[in-house]
Amino acid sequence: MRRQITGFSNPTVKFLRSLREKKHRKAAGKFLAEGLRLLTDARECGHLPEILVMAERRDPHPLLSALESDVVAAGGEVIETSEDILGKITGKDNPQAVAGVFAEFDTRIESIERDSAKIWLVAQALRDPGNLGTMLRTGDAVGAGGLILIDDCADPFSVEAVRASMGAVFTQKVAQARWDEFIAWLRAGPGQLVAASLRDAVPYRGAPYAAPCFILIGNESRGLPEEYELACDLRVTMPMKGRADSLNAAVAGAVLAYEVLDALDR
Amino acid sequence: MRRQITGFSNPTVKFLRSLREKKHRKAAGKFLAEGLRLLTDARECGHLPEILVMAERRDPHPLLSALESDVVAAGGEVIETSEDILGKITGKDNPQAVAGVFAEFDTRIESIERDSAKIWLVAQALRDPGNLGTMLRTGDAVGAGGLILIDDCADPFSVEAVRASMGAVFTQKVAQARWDEFIAWLRAGPGQLVAASLRDAVPYRGAPYAAPCFILIGNESRGLPEEYELACDLRVTMPMKGRADSLNAAVAGAVLAYEVLDALDR
Numbered sequence: 400m401r402r403q404i405t406g407f408s409n410p411t412v413k414f415l416r417s418l419r420e421k422k423h424r425k426a427a428g429k430f431l432a433e434g435l436r437l438l439t440d441a442r443e444c445g446h447l448p449e450i451l452v453m454a455e456r457r458d459p460h461p462l463l464s465a466l467e468s469d470v471v472a473a474g475g476e477v478i479e480t481s482e483d484i485l486g487k488i489t490g491k492d493n494p495q496a497v498a499g500v501f502a503e504f505d506t507r508i509e510s511i512e513r514d515s516a517k518i519w520l521v522a523q524a525l526r527d528p529g530n531l532g533t534m535l536r537t538g539d540a541v542g543a544g545g546l547i548l549i550d551d552c553a554d555p556f557s558v559e560a561v562r563a564s565m566g567a568v569f570t571q572k573v574a575q576a577r578w579d580e581f582i583a584w585l586r587a588g589p590g591q592l593v594a595a596s597l598r599d600a601v602p603y604r605g606a607p608y609a610a611p612c613f614i615l616i617g618n619e620s621r622g623l624p625e626e627y628e629l630a631c632d633l634r635v636t637m638p639m640k641g642r643a644d645s646l647n648a649a650v651a652g653a654v655l656a657y658e659v660l661d662a663l664d665r
Numbered sequence: 666m667r668r669q670i671t672g673f674s675n676p677t678v679k680f681l682r683s684l685r686e687k688k689h690r691k692a693a694g695k696f697l698a699e700g701l702r703l704l705t706d707a708r709e710c711g712h713l714p715e716i717l718v719m720a721e722r723r724d725p726h727p728l729l730s731a732l733e734s735d736v737v738a739a740g741g742e743v744i745e746t747s748e749d750i751l752g753k754i755t756g757k758d759n760p761q762a763v764a765g766v767f768a769e770f771d772t773r774i775e776s777i778e779r780d781s782a783k784i785w786l787v788a789q790a791l792r793d794p795g796n797l798g799t800m801l802r803t804g805d806a807v808g809a810g811g812l813i814l815i816d817d818c819a820d821p822f823s824v825e826a827v828r829a830s831m832g833a834v835f836t837q838k839v840a841q842a843r844w845d846e847f848i849a850w851l852r853a854g855p856g857q858l859v860a861a862s863l864r865d866a867v868p869y870r871g872a873p874y875a876a877p878c879f880i881l882i883g884n885e886s887r888g889l890p891e892e893y894e895l896a897c898d899l900r901v902t903m904p905m906k907g908r909a910d911s912l913n914a915a916v917a918g919a920v921l922a923y924e925v926l927d928a929l930d931r
Binding site for chain 2: 638642
């Protein structure tokens, strides 16, 4: 189905805008992603938007035409609207010319196939959606299977997280679990849990990493609870040459993930 | 000098609020930093605020008392005000109980002493203040000398960059230069310029890094201009196992910086 929308008060526009808020995303089970590159990544990974929203004034592009016909063929809806309304929907002054509404993915921990990858990222109480998206992007780069979110994390389906993931939200598996659920699941199969820590830790370079390796990163300001650190199979420490005693959470995860990648690929 | 301020329309409050905008920071040559931890880091690195702003309702703390007396002894101003006004100044709903106004530092490229550190980070057209602050924080962790900002970057003295730096804006040297200024300065002394690149690059692990090593990171969406890459002494490539062809700028800088640190410390 194809239609034009011209008014800000149109119910579909209101629905699309509402997806910028977590409670509305959860109620609808949908989320927003924007930009031709992101939507093309999604399409090539087998994810088509249920609703495709395009600016009336847009440059023609073969990838956009391909996206449009695939959405129509799959029974989805294509909406044309003004740049102003598109900006209202995505919350950006200079919106991308295209956005899509997707059904949220299954994020139960049981949906993870641990043997499908050598590396998994695990974040505990990660509060910043930008950090979350960046961790997804890093996971894609190191060939991780996905990101497991423990305790109360930012929403992986927020516009900010999806944007920072640069499309990796469609290539990386995302799971959400409480700590006790996660640890019970982890211990029911193979898997090494590794954390960056100052507690009884070995240097991160050359540590005995083993696949599947689960790299656990703690909250931005408090780090990991002691109980969680103690539950790890391996605690590693990174050099801190300056005054600070920690790295940005997404940075720590990336430095560690690249080290693990090198160790497991050797 | 010590005084209380109770009104939003007080000229000092207006001045402090104005420092959230770049043009006012540049006009005044001042910037804002918030939080006892950050201000204590600054003090221990020899940087005292010219104006110290404290919430009337605050928990007593020996570090805050030390800060207060040092500011008074140095002829600075101490202001007490409401939490509401402090929130207006820093732009946060739950402001920290203390903020300070500092004179901006000398950011001329000539003020850099290249032999004072083995690693320097260099960012080109870095637009995100969070990425900029994160790179300062990473620089502190790897014992870098500082961050050199090339072309049109985010302002290192913005509240967001200072916040993301977690105090590293006070421990790391910051310089700003156009590309031609930077490259003329660099080539007038020892220094290896290294970039992450796909162009005629060697693997980043085990590459022949040499001190002082200048790690060049490009703009978030466009990467480095070809001319800049070709001017590098060494181009290195990081594994990209997934669909994406790049990492977040601050993440790429950190993964590379930790590799260089390991190589140069060996």
